[in-house]
Amino acid sequence: MKLPGGLSVTEFLQEYWQKKPKVIRQAFPGFQSPVSAEELAGLACEEAVESRIVIEDDGGKPWQLHNGPFPPDRFSHLPESHWTLLVQGLDHWVPDVADLLNHFRFIPNWRLDDIMASYAPVGGSVGPHFDQYDVFLLQAEGQRTWHFGGRCDETSPRVEGTPLRILKDWAPEETVTLNPGDMLYLPPGIGHHGIADNDCITLSIGFRAPTVDDLLTGFTDFLSSQHDASVPLSNLQLDEQSNPGAISPDIIDQLDHKIRETMADKRLLALWFGQYATAPKNLDIVVPAEETVSEDDVEQMIAEGAQIRWNEGSRFAYHELEDTTALFVDGEQYLLRGDATPLAQLLCAGTEPDMTELAALASDDAIKGLLCRLVNQGSLYFE
């Protein structure tokens, strides 16, 4: 398997992923931006779209942040230069942007965050900073010059008087100017600053990883919902003790044992993780289909050769358990057994599952029922 631009996936994962930046010239030769500045401005006025404007010098205040949605006339009250518009979750709103993700399937679906777009006039940037996540910065229109390099962390000096985490006294190690189709990969923690040379659009294909906090609080909440967690521990063994105030080491051992025993359930860990990792970024992403379909409709559309595809913004993943395959779609789990198990692999392989294989599987009523449910909940649709 190869990355856009031809680098082998093995080499990229061994040498660069999570380790060091990589400039990929002409990763997408002849690239045409799937979205225009006007379309981005239009999206930033929509209630359901997450958008921000960053202004470098906002009436004397450094690096000010304004959150959308914006009134349409907001864009006529911006400085001539040195500002940036950011639109989050663009893969959900623009199908051609969602299709770009098909070039990044060498990273598992559960790692994907979203595609963000930035538009900036000359001089525009979001300031020197570092991110906690891996990102491919794809130049979509115009030119942007990236200064990058150097490991940063929470102790790195920051500019005061801004709500953004802007690095102060940061010295980049490298500078490159990206043209449309060029791409820069940055691992987490590397300082970077991308300044627009002219009107430019950059797409950030972002990948997330769970934090320790997500893991601990998410999994324990899930465990509590699976067991009857409100019942007091009843079998804590007491030994005679001379001081009633003492909490004996033996009691701590017993609590420790209980925690370890409860947490050691790998099956539940896998089920929680699949649901967590495929959960939609917000409630507007997966909305029930306007016209519901019946199982007969699904059968007919498959017979007519219609292509099924993921809703833009939907997340699919699966995990093979001993006797079952757990399919995760948009934060829900479906346990597949027997003849149904190949469905998980087929649905998760890419945005447009192979319809010949799907047609063979969909002769099974349970599978047809599941497809029908996924269409009606808005995770899949027929093109």
Ligand code: SIN
């Ligand atoms: C941008 O596209 O201007 C900012 C993206 C980033 O630095 O993460």
Ligand code: CO
């Ligand atoms: Co960044």
